[in-house]
Amino acid sequence: MAETLVKKFVVTRFDPDKDEAPRTESYEVPCHPDWKVLDALNHIKDEIDGSLAHRWSCRMSVCGSCGMNVNGQPTLTCKKAVSDLPDTVEVTPLANFPVVRDLVVELDGFMEKLKSVKPWIIRAKEKAVEEGPMRQSQAELEEFKQFSMCINCMLCYAACPVVANEPEFLGPAAIALGHRYSVDSRDEGAAERNEIFRGEGTVFACSYANECSEVCPKHVDPAAAVNQAKFNAVIDWAAGLVLPRGGKE
Amino acid sequence: MRAAIAAVEADPDISVALVSKVYPMRSHTVSAEGGAAGVAREDDSLEMHGFDTVKGSDFLGDQDVIQYFVEHAPKELTRLEHWGCPWSRNEDGSVATRAFGGMSTKRTWYAADKVGFHMLHSLFQHSLRFDRIVRYDEQFVTKLIVDGGQVRGVTALDIREGVVRCILGRAVVLCTGGAGKIFPFTTNGNIKTGDGMALAYRSGVPLKDMEFVQYHPTGLPGTGILITEATRGEGGHVKNKDGERFLVTRDYGVGKKAELGPRDMISRAIVQEIEAGRGIDSQYGQYALLDLTHLGEEKIDSRLPMVRELCKIYAGVDPVYEPIPIRPVVHYMMGGVDVDIDGKANGVSGLFAAGETACVSLNGANRLGSNSLTECLVFGARSGLSAVNFAKGASAGDDAALAKVGEAEQGRIDALRGKQGGGETLAGIRGDMQKAMESGCGVYREEATMQQTVRDIAELEGRYANLSLEDSSKVFNTEIVAALELENMLDCARAVSNSAASRNESRGAHTRRDATARDDVNFLYHTLCHFDPAGPRLDKKDVTLGRWEPEERKY
Structure with missing residues (x-):
């Protein structure tokens, strides 16, 4: 693997069964320079915290599943390169929708x-x-x-x-x-x-x-x-x- | 979706539950790029489309199915035109067609290079006009309810609520796509986990011809993102590191077709070039080149805009100016749920399947590019009608007894959720499964590695029993969905590896280094793989021949 960029991902977490209100959790993620934001979220899910909930599928900007707010901007996370983002990346659910859980909104x-x-x-x-x-x-x-x-x-x-x-x-x-x-x-x-x-x-x-x-x-x-x-x-x-x-x- | 529309149009008294683990417009058809085949031009004929498909299938396609398919393909594509699909046009306003691999003339209808996207959204939006198509979005089907050899519905986990419900019906049509995610390097999206195949398999329906896994010649290294065959249909060249068009200069069996040869042959050619030291090194393994630079910006932007966008975003390459790095990538399962020409599953009454989930034996040992989108329409419609006909004559089940199946499934799901097991992880088992499949069931195969993969997958099923999970929440628990998907993938992986190891010849996409010839005397049959608690049980089924006798497949 090529040199990694270590970024801090600050991710909204919310489980209506356990949490009164949304909270955040931070993860240090060693990112490959070619990664998109979605790759980092999948890394968190697979290697750090299996309880994170987010939607994704095609990872080629066409299925429309992985929209989230990234540093405040509505973003397709499979399209946005981590190398284009600052050292701290804030990922929140898409604004203006009811939140089902974590990064998953109601459509x-x-x-x-x-x-x-x-x-x-x-x-x-x-x-x-x-x-x-x-x-x-x-x-x-x-x-x-x-x-x-x-x-x-x-x-x-x-x-x-x-x-x-x-x-x-x-x-x-x-x-x-x-x-x-x-x-x-x-x-x-x-x-x-x-x-x-x-x-x-x-x-x-x-x-x-x-x-x-x-x-x-x-x-x-x-x-x-x-x-x-x-x-x-x-x-x-x-x-x-x-x-x-x-x-x- | 096509099956649901066909069903409600056929009978004003029925309703259809459209159950999907995602919102329907997220389905992976959305990623298909190049086009959908159907005879449209005067220089073309149903016979030519039929023979191209038979030859492409390496004579393992059933010829009655192929005949039906080519006849209905133009009708279904026309229907979709009437429903708003934005097909690209000729100057005179007629629907345009483009060249595709293994097709003897231009017969592939297209909407730029977003054909799957437009077909899916056109169908989905059209389906919204029918109130009798009732959607159950983000419901993961965990089991087919089968009672006395007849399907009575499904149990489905409501992903948002964590509750299992029984969705009862007098017929069930499975349209869940393929299982590309059993491999590490695939064009398939995250949701392609072979769910429908595993559901049918566990219910006693055999999976047919699972050894035939299509490698698409042109995926982006690293991500596996598909670069459509339409790039070659529009005139793109495949080259090695020396800039040599090896499909033209060397004998890879594609003859004058060159870049428009069938996918199995071109994938093998690329692998051979790389093995001969004519590939290009990268952190993602060796690759070859797909050169579009001579097509010019205008043509690329009008015919292949998505390819340009994908290359820029995911490979850092602008194909207008530079060749695209590509390597063969797992793309499509020719095999699937064993169904007949009506879409009827073998062994469970009331169960039907269509599309990549099914193996109706249109594609045989190698599918021709652009036949599969049309297949979804032609056999989606036919299986929808078959389901209606069956449902009309079917009795209802005993609801109280069926509800017990739902309770049992709820118990199974509750026990799995957040389960403290023996420390095995989802990512660990999934990764090892994918590695084993690539090693034994790649573009080229041989006895020892296939047998090793068979053993590895069996062992992984043991490890799955020791899975540990972290997420105990009932609300949108994607970890438990992934665990259920992994279980389905392991079933598919076992069927693929066992079927592959049993076929001691080379045919279509199943290419052995230790049995390089096709052997019609001993292997001109469909492989059936039955579920058995002791391990997969293999069987055979005759191929339906017809006007075309098997001959050497050379272009």
Whole structure:
């Protein structure tokens, strides 16, 4: 093994069966220079303290399991190199979520929010498989492609100042994924989603802080999705005032 | 996920419990990169896809299964297109296809190089529209409830609460993926611990063809992170330390296919180059090079953006300017739960399996890249329908009696949690298992080391009994989950090593230095590995041939 960097990891521990409140525990970890933060957590788990609870799987920045706050920043721990961090590394659970235990947060709220934006193709009449694939131009694909890259890692919720104040806020990822379908040329459900987006605690609750896009490890730019969704929801509403709603009544 | 959707669409009166040890969008399909195969072009045909798959399988694939697969592949991929999968497109807006190893023309559908991610999320998001798909997230299945030869449901540990519950159903479909984590160096994520295989095995269903473990030729040294075959499909070159394209200049059996040869052959070629002293030294062992620099930044960014990102983050290399260090890495299990073409498990009624967990015998001794994502769709759908058909005619079990199984499982889990044992550690046993598997069941195998691995894994099962654990909490106890996963991995490791040691020939991914030829007279059969408390019991099953007779596999 190459030369190691010894770092101090200060990790939040919380077991609701035993602890009244979250506490911290410190571990001296001999880190290989190539390690990510996740490697250090796995070292703690395997060699120092088997009771540490954290989630992880793919270790290649795509499954979205290992999001945590590292030195205060929402971070995918499998992506962040230990060599880029100071000698003391503070690892806490993702902010703005209820904590289940240690570094594990509750995602059920997000799962409900995601479902509420109808993240699937809506068509008046579903295509039969025999009709073959639909055509889609490069430009049409580009309209939604970026927003389809969301890995549901929840870093944007941990960074969002609106979520911090209003946990019920639909939030960046769910809005981006709903919008992703509305701007897909194969979808006909934009009007339904615009209705949802005009509701309370959705796109208009966003305060333009842009934190979501800054922390997104996949460059989804949820803030852009929120802004586009706002615009579409307003246009759609205004059009409804002057024109009869086609097919809606 | 595909099985669940097929089931609720088939019958408006049924509901499906989708039980997963993670949130479904974390499943390892998410990491698949290159694409999904299905005939789409005019210069292609079902026959060509069929023959490529048969030949790739080294004639161990069942030809009726392959026929069904190639026919349904384009339909399933089209269905996923209708459900929103962002497939990459040609200029005219039709779905684009790319070249892949062992495929005779471009038939691999892709969404840049994040195909598994997009397929999984498209399916998952589509599944949300069905209220009758009821998710049980972060529930670890500990046992199949089998009563009178019929499956009645599962017992599952609620990871968040530490409680075991019975989830009853009239049919069960296992879709838990592979078991790459029985090896030290794998593309597989942490969750790929062979759970479904072990559940079926312990219930009396044999595991089939477990000796066939696919080494993907191009993993990043150190981490084992996958660099997709699409890099070669898009024109990448594999080179040794002298910059020589050895797949072109030397005879490794891939012929004119060169870098687009099948995975088993290219992995062997890389190992031979390294053994001949033409590898490059590193702290993570010797490696070869995958050179994309001639493709140019624009093509790499449009077709292979994730590869570029992965190389930068995890290897410190930008493939636009430098070749990527690569070495063969455990990627996929051709073997799995023995099922028939309907996905029906051999020996327990009401039990089905699909995807990597299953061995429906599509892939035989060597899978062709991009057939497995399609396999998840084609046989996921078929096993979902089979499960519905079975469930309609099945009687309910005796709930009170079944609940007793749950109580017994709760007792077992409670005894294991935080157990003070003989001082053996999870990391210790897991590490030794992985070392033993690499030593005996690597790219090249031979009698003595395989037999040693068989003995080592048996011994590790003894050591598992002396496991000591530290975490006594009921809430989100990942240590007890890891202990249960290790138990499952040991079952899979035993099946792989025992099956491997029994096959005295070289076929597909099972390559022996001491029996270098394929032997159709004595070994053209599927290996079945049955659970027995005294140790694995091996058996044979005929291969279903058809229009293609076995011939020498040369490209």
